[in-house]
Amino acid sequence: MIANALLVTVAVLLALGFWLMDELKFLIPYRRILVHQYGPALLLWLTISFVNLFTAVYAIQRKFFLKDTGRKLSHVDRQVLQGQFPLPSPEELE
Numbered sequence: 001m002i003a004n005a006l007l008v009t010v011a012v013l014l015a016l017g018f019w020l021m022d023e024l025k026f027l028i029p030y031r032r033i034l035v036h037q038y039g040p041a042l043l044l045w046l047t048i049s050f051v052n053l054f055t056a057v058y059a060i061q062r063k064f065f066l067k068d069t070g071r072k073l074s075h076v077d078r079q080v081l082q083g084q085f086p087l088p089s090p091e092e093l094e
Contacts, residue, residue, distance in 0.1 A: 001062070005054055009050060009053045009057055
């Protein structure tokens with residue numbers, strides 16, 4: 001789940017970066033000055049955006065993709081205890 005959230009976050013930030021590079025072409029002559037003076041602030045902004053976007057994607061995944069996990073796991077547990085599942089029961093392991 002963390003890997004999926006990381007993949008989505010990186011994809012969104014890359015898309016945002018490419019879009020910004022296209023929109024801010026007029027700043028190319030000032031690139032050295034901007035990176036030198038505002039580089040740390042831009043890096044901090046990028047880090048905060050990455051963390052916020054990652055946590056949002058992770059929370060959305062937990063909310064929508066793990067919705068019925070408890071019910072599904074209780075169903076599997078009942079099958080194991082009734083002997084309808086090909087896994088060995090806890091009594092057989094001992």
